[in-house]
Amino acid sequence: MRVLLTGGSGFIGSHIAILLLERGFDVVILDSFVNSSPNVIIRIKKYLDNKDLNYKLETINGDIRDKKILDKIFIDCIKENKPINTVIHLAGLKSVYESLSNPLHYWDVNVFGTLNLLLTMKEYECYSLVFSSSATIYGLSDSVPMAEDHTISPINPYGKTKVAIENMFYDLYNSNLNSWKICSLRYFNPVGAHPSGLIGEDPIGIPNNLFPFITQVAIGTQKLLNIYGDDWGTRDGTGIRDYIHIIDLAEGHLASIDYFNSTESCLEFINLGSGKGYSVFQIIRQFELSTGRKIPFSIQDRRDGDVAKSFADISKAKKLLGWTPKRSLEQICLDGWNWQIKNPHGYG
Numbered sequence: 001m002r003v004l005l006t007g008g009s010g011f012i013g014s015h016i017a018i019l020l021l022e023r024g025f026d027v028v029i030l031d032s033f034v035n036s037s038p039n040v041i042i043r044i045k046k047y048l049d050n051k052d053l054n055y056k057l058e059t060i061n062g063d064i065r066d067k068k069i070l071d072k073i074f075i076d077c078i079k080e081n082k083p084i085n086t087v088i089h090l091a092g093l094k095s096v097y098e099s100l101s102n103p104l105h106y107w108d109v110n111v112f113g114t115l116n117l118l119l120t121m122k123e124y125e126c127y128s129l130v131f132s133s134s135a136t137i138y139g140l141s142d143s144v145p146m147a148e149d150h151t152i153s154p155i156n157p158y159g160k161t162k163v164a165i166e167n168m169f170y171d172l173y174n175s176n177l178n179s180w181k182i183c184s185l186r187y188f189n190p191v192g193a194h195p196s197g198l199i200g201e202d203p204i205g206i207p208n209n210l211f212p213f214i215t216q217v218a219i220g221t222q223k224l225l226n227i228y229g230d231d232w233g234t235r236d237g238t239g240i241r242d243y244i245h246i247i248d249l250a251e252g253h254l255a256s257i258d259y260f261n262s263t264e265s266c267l268e269f270i271n272l273g274s275g276k277g278y279s280v281f282q283i284i285r286q287f288e289l290s291t292g293r294k295i296p297f298s299i300q301d302r303r304d305g306d307v308a309k310s311f312a313d314i315s316k317a318k319k320l321l322g323w324t325p326k327r328s329l330e331q332i333c334l335d336g337w338n339w340q341i342k343n344p345h346g347y348g
């Protein structure tokens with residue numbers, strides 16, 4: 001089976017690529033490298049070569065908004081007698097802050113890019129899609145755990161593009177109930193790294209997110225962690241989130257493909273998280289315990305747009321996909337730290 005993996009060079013995509021190739025899928029990665037390094041592809045190959053695996057990976061440097069490139073990928077695969085059967089679509093922009101200052105760019109890349117992809121899939125009769133949605137669509141609510149029927153109310157352009165894409169799926173699926181198989185996976189907070197230490201998260205510039213900030217404090221790239229508020233209505237006053245090991249998250253995509261094989265057609269919106277909530281202080285404590293590194297911090301005002309608590313109800317993913325997250329918070333810290341010490345400057 002051949003999978004088109006858009007955004008396959010990014011943080012989440014690179015981990016999915018390894019799992020797909022290990023499972024014997026042919027993979028075509030389409031990535032414009034606007035937010036990732038071509039070295040990621042070299043690392044993926046290195047990992048598979050080290051394991052002596054026979055794999056088929058092709059990488060195309062291109063933009064999902066470019067219809068000609070999409071056409072060419074689908075046509076070339078048909079000519080090779082190995083058409084694309086499934087698309088895993090991760091290519092997109094993900095910065096909340098950037099989306100506030102440049103919303104049209106987010107609508108263009110995320111929404112128009114996805115529309116372009118869906119048009120192409122329809123044209124070449126490829127009807128299976130796994131999509132990277134986000135818990136950010138649940139907005140400012142902190143009534144937890146959040147199930148898929150939780151109110152949708154995104155508060156920033158980034159979140160609104162994810163909702164628009166999900167709405168596009170509704171309309172498309174309802175127009176042809178017998179063809180499409182779509183799983184829109186709503187990720188909570190993916191963290192950690194591949195246990196090999198060959199691939200991991202490499203944010204450009206100063207990290208916005210807690211986990212990469214902590215590993216950069218531990219390695220000395222950042223001096224201290226700013227904690228955004230210790231007066232939230234939580235057990236220790238700091239924000240609670242649902243941190244899921246990146247490999248557990250990646251496995252959810254393979255489980256979705258397995259699910260497609262057992263159904264005629266579907267449109268499912270599915271949370272992927274650990275189902276557990278941890279506070280910022282708990283994360284720091286676990287990281288210090290697992291790695292022996294001290295994380296100095298300073299308490300700051302709350303960050304705009306944050307909520308006190310967000311964690312997932314993952315019963316749907318468990319029941320429908322037969323998927324369950326297996327890796328502990330300790331494993332997250334160990335693998336994230338292993339990646340950071342082996343790659344103090346990321347991919348360089």
Ligand code: NAD
Binds near residue numbers: 033134
């Ligand atoms: P990432 O930035 O590391 O990966 C995205 C990849 O897409 C990058 O390699 C980038 O170069 C590529 N890309 C961007 N625009 C493109 C375009 N127009 N054409 C082709 N390639 C393009 O991000 P990630 O963390 O791996 O996230 C992947 C997806 O998951 C994104 O759509 C993101 O919105 C979604 N998501 C991420 C998180 C998270 O916390 N990381 C949470 C929820 C949802």
Ligand code: UFG
Binds near residue numbers: 134190226
């Ligand atoms: N935090 C700090 N200091 C930091 C960074 C974060 O104290 O330097 C705190 C935040 O206030 C929050 C928690 O750590 O309480 C987690 O923050 P992150 O920025 O790591 O994650 P968020 O839950 O705020 O947001 C992330 C992505 C969103 C995505 C959401 C759900 O940035 O785009 O997860 O998937 F929508």
